[in-house]
Amino acid sequence: MVPTAPSGPQPSALSPQPSGVLGGTFDPIHLGHLLAAESAREQLGLARVAFVPVGDPPHKRGRAISPVADRLELVRRAVADHPAFCLSLADVNRPGPHFTVEMLPRVRAELGGTGDLYLILGADQIEDLPTWHRPDLLLERCRIAAVARPGHPLDLAAVSMHLPGLAERTVVVEMPLIGISGTDLRRRARDGRSLRYLVPPAVEAYIAERGLYRA
Numbered sequence: 001m002v003p004t005a006p007s008g009p010q011p012s013a014l015s016p017q018p019s020g021v022l023g024g025t026f027d028p029i030h031l032g033h034l035l036a037a038e039s040a041r042e043q044l045g046l047a048r049v050a051f052v053p054v055g056d057p058p059h060k061r062g063r064a065i066s067p068v069a070d071r072l073e074l075v076r077r078a079v080a081d082h083p084a085f086c087l088s089l090a091d092v093n094r095p096g097p098h099f100t101v102e103m104l105p106r107v108r109a110e111l112g113g114t115g116d117l118y119l120i121l122g123a124d125q126i127e128d129l130p131t132w133h134r135p136d137l138l139l140e141r142c143r144i145a146a147v148a149r150p151g152h153p154l155d156l157a158a159v160s161m162h163l164p165g166l167a168e169r170t171v172v173v174e175m176p177l178i179g180i181s182g183t184d185l186r187r188r189a190r191d192g193r194s195l196r197y198l199v200p201p202a203v204e205a206y207i208a209e210r211g212l213y214r215a
Contacts, residue, residue, distance in 0.1 A: 017047035018115040020145065021107050023091065023100060025182070026053050027066050028207060029078045030199045032180040034085075039175035040120045040145045041084055047115070050088040050107050051075050056096030066212060068092050077202035099133040104141045118145040118171070123152040126170075130162035139163070144170040150179040189213035 022037050029051070037049045053071045065071075072087065079085035090106035091098045100119070108117050119142045121129070126146055129135055144166070146154055156167040180198055188195055190213045195204045207213065 016115050017113060018044055018118055019108075019111045019113045020044070020046040020049040020118045020120050021052060021088075021104065021142070022049060022120040023052040023054055023103065025065055026051070026071050026075050027182050028071075028074050028185055028199055028203055028212070030180045030182070030185060030203075031197075032178045034078060034200070035175055035178060036120055036122070036147045036173070037085065038082075039147065040118060040173045043173050044118055044145060044171065046118065047084065047113060048111050049085050049120070050090075050111060051079055051085065052088045052091050052103060052107060054098050055092035055094070056098050070206075070210060070212060074203050074206060077206055078200045080202070101132070101134045101138040101141065104138070108141075117142045119143070120145045120147065120173070122147055122149040123154040124149045126154065126156075126159055126166075127152065129159060129166065135163050136165075139165050139169045142169075145173050146170050147173045147175050148177055150177045186213040190215055 020037065020040050022033060024033065026033065033051075037051070040046060041049050053068065053075055055068055072089070072092065075087050079087060088107050088110055090110060091103045094106070104117065104119070119138070121144055123146060126144065132138065146156075148154060154172065156170055160166045185195060185198060188198075189207055195207065199207070
């Protein structure tokens with residue numbers, strides 16, 4: 001059963017510091033996600049980073065996705081040891097389809113901050129940003145923290161031609177290029193191969209316990 005309240009600690013007072021949001025299917029969450037969040041937290045001075053598993057991703061319809069309860073537990077285990085990271089249920093506890101622009105106000109309310117809200121995106125996601133639901137409103141509701149992805153050079157000028165204002169609302173976050181993909185991790189788990197050093201140990205253990213991604 002999906003929990004009905006966010007697992008992260010509740011804010012006791014409004015913070016003027018900026019916060020971050022990292023959304024995704026997290027099927028499974030891996031070290032690339034965590035490194036992107038930590039790089040953004042450190043470089044942008046983020047008070048909190050909320051990890052937001054998507055309940056019904058409109059861009060992945062027709063693809064088999066692990067149950068929400070499993071993906072929530074994977075994220076919960078992955079972020080448990082970081083005091084600034086938290087799991088948000090802002091997307092899974094509402095009817096689909098789930099669009100990022102509609103999720104952002106819910107996460108801001110959970111985090112309770114008054115500073116800027118940064119949406120952490122990989123360069124490959126930024127390429128597709130003009131095709132997202134209401135990207136113009138999305139830029140009004142958050143700033144973009146852009147992280148590099150192997151094989152996807154970040155060209156803000158080119159994307160801004162289709163989404164005016166993107167470059168002005170984007171900050172580039174430096175991080176090592178790590179080519180970890182959920183597709184490869186699922187294939188490895190299906191074939192009984194090791195996930196060590198690709199996902200946190202607690203995530204690897206849960207995948208094994210539940211037999212996730214096995215045929």
